[in-house]
Amino acid sequence: MTANALSSRDTAASRPSWQIFRRSATSSPSSRGGNFTRDNYQKFPEMLDALLAAGIDPARLGPVQFSPILPKSGVRDSSSDCCVSCGEPWLMEAIVFLREETLKRGFGVEKPAMGVCMVELTNNLVVNYDGTLYKCPAFMGWPEMAVGTLADGVSDYSVSHNLDIWKNDDCLECAYLPLCFGGCRLLPLLNHGVINRVDCRKEFYDTTLERFILQDCRSHTAKSGSTTCHGPSSSAMRSKVASCFTE
Ligand code: SF4
Numbered sequence: 001m002t003a004n005a006l007s008s009r010d011t012a013a014s015r016p017s018w019q020i021f022r023r024s025a026t027s028s029p030s031s032r033g034g035n036f037t038r039d040n041y042q043k044f045p046e047m048l049d050a051l052l053a054a055g056i057d058p059a060r061l062g063p064v065q066f067s068p069i070l071p072k073s074g075v076r077d078s079s080s081d082c083c084v085s086c087g088e089p090w091l092m093e094a095i096v097f098l099r100e101e102t103l104k105r106g107f108g109v110e111k112p113a114m115g116v117c118m119v120e121l122t123n124n125l126v127v128n129y130d131g132t133l134y135k136c137p138a139f140m141g142w143p144e145m146a147v148g149t150l151a152d153g154v155s156d157y158s159v160s161h162n163l164d165i166w167k168n169d170d171c172l173e174c175a176y177l178p179l180c181f182g183g184c185r186l187l188p189l190l191n192h193g194v195i196n197r198v199d200c201r202k203e204f205y206d207t208t209l210e211r212f213i214l215q216d217c218r219s220h221t222a223k224s225g226s227t228t229c230h231g232p233s234s235s236a237m238r239s240k241v242a243s244c245f246t247e
Contacts, residue, residue: 033065037083041066041094045101058106065110066098071190073141084190086183087203096211103219112212116181119161125154135161138186145189161185162195171198176205 034044044066052058068083068091083091099109118124119135126134131150132143135157139145145161148154157163166172166182174180183199 032061033067035067035069036094036098037069038088038090038094041098044098045105048102048105048107052105058108061107063108063110064102066095066102068094070138070186073138085187086199086201092204092207096208096215099212099215103215109216109219111216112179112209114178117183117185119185120163120166120181136186139189142189160195165195165198168198174202176201176209179205179209 034047036044048064070083085091102109117136124135125147126137126140127150128134128140128146132146133148133150133154134140134145135147147157147161162185165185166177166180171177171180171182180201183201185195185199187199188195188197
């Protein structure tokens with residue numbers, strides 16, 4: 001379970017989502033997280049301190065994952081303090097900062113891993129309350145992004161969702177392809193009204209990936225007393241990529 005416990009709507013420890021987060025943290029060893037904006041991400045370490053002060057053992061929790069808040073579904077508002085591009089400097093700093101603060105307190109974090117937009121996965125669908133089908137929950141505010149209904153089945157969405165957009169020379173030669181596969185399809189939709197380009201994460205990974213890996217190595221070394229750090233083998237990464245596209 002991921003409890004997206006705190007957001008710009010709900011940051012004080014006395015409010016309901018904090019109490020739900022705290023209760024769930026003491027009851028089951030699963031992953032937890034929070035969603036931040038440019039204006040509030042620096043406050044999240046207070047939540048981690050409060051968890052420790054409440055006697056919650058980091059070892060009982062799964063990875064703690066913080067993600068940016070995206071604009072409200074179906075609305076294009078570039079003036080909001082939500083995330084509209086993974087290349088925003090504040091976002092890269094926020095993610096590195098929150099990872100560091102999380103690890104520093106003994107909590108686990110997600111490691112860099114293969115990522116692909118669920119639009120590309122044939123068997124992933126979201127059903128709205130009225131039976132309308134979408135390829136991603138974030139598209140539910142955009143009726144034109146519906147891909148069918150429970151009654152009528154799934155229509156051809158290969159053009160509307162620009163499937164295989166990552167099969168271009170730049171992406172196929174990019175070292176970050178296994179982590180990215182063209183990024184999030186919502187962001188081009190928000191920024192341009194159609195999915196007509198990739199959400200390129202080159203700048204994001206150029207700025208953050210080495211720092212993530214060094215963070216993980218430092219944390220691993222501190223926990224194990226080991227002097228070496230072992231990441232996933234390239235064959236493990238390849239088989240994960242293959243399994244994703246055959247599910
Ligand atoms: S980082 Fe950019 S070039 Fe590389 S796979 Fe992602 S979208 Fe393509």
